[in-house]
Amino acid sequence: MVDSYSKLEQLHDSMVSMTKTIESLENSILETLKENTELKVENQLLREKMDKMNNAHNNAIKTQSGLESLRKIYNSGYHICNMYYGSHRDPSSDCMFCLDILDNFGEKKKAH
Numbered sequence: 001m002v003d004s005y006s007k008l009e010q011l012h013d014s015m016v017s018m019t020k021t022i023e024s025l026e027n028s029i030l031e032t033l034k035e036n037t038e039l040k041v042e043n044q045l046l047r048e049k050m051d052k053m054n055n056a057h058n059n060a061i062k063t064q065s066g067l068e069s070l071r072k073i074y075n076s077g078y079h080i081c082n083m084y085y086g087s088h089r090d091p092s093s094d095c096m097f098c099l100d101i102l103d104n105f106g107e108k109k110k111a112h
Contacts, residue, residue: 067105
């Protein structure tokens with residue numbers, strides 16, 4: 001009888017261990033499915049962005065040279081914003097107006 005009881009305990013322990021393993025696998029699969037869904041969404045957004053970039057490629061080439069010119073002026077220590085255009089700026093701090101122009105250069109043209 002003791003032998004039967006110990007076998008039953010071993011079986012119970014094995015079942016508990018298997019249950020934990022199954023739960024762990026379920027969690028792992030759920031995480032993988034979640035990550036897969038996130039990657040699909042990100043992939044779709046990147047495809048849309050690439051399509052948009054490819055469509056705007058010709059305009060981007062023209063805009064890029066203007067943007068690079070403004071970046072060089074800004075990096076040389078001069079403002080490119082409407083408020084302080086052409087005046088010296090403190091190289092240790094950025095001007096939010098100038099950075100806004102650099103970040104959004106060409107976007108206003110496209111809107112018109």
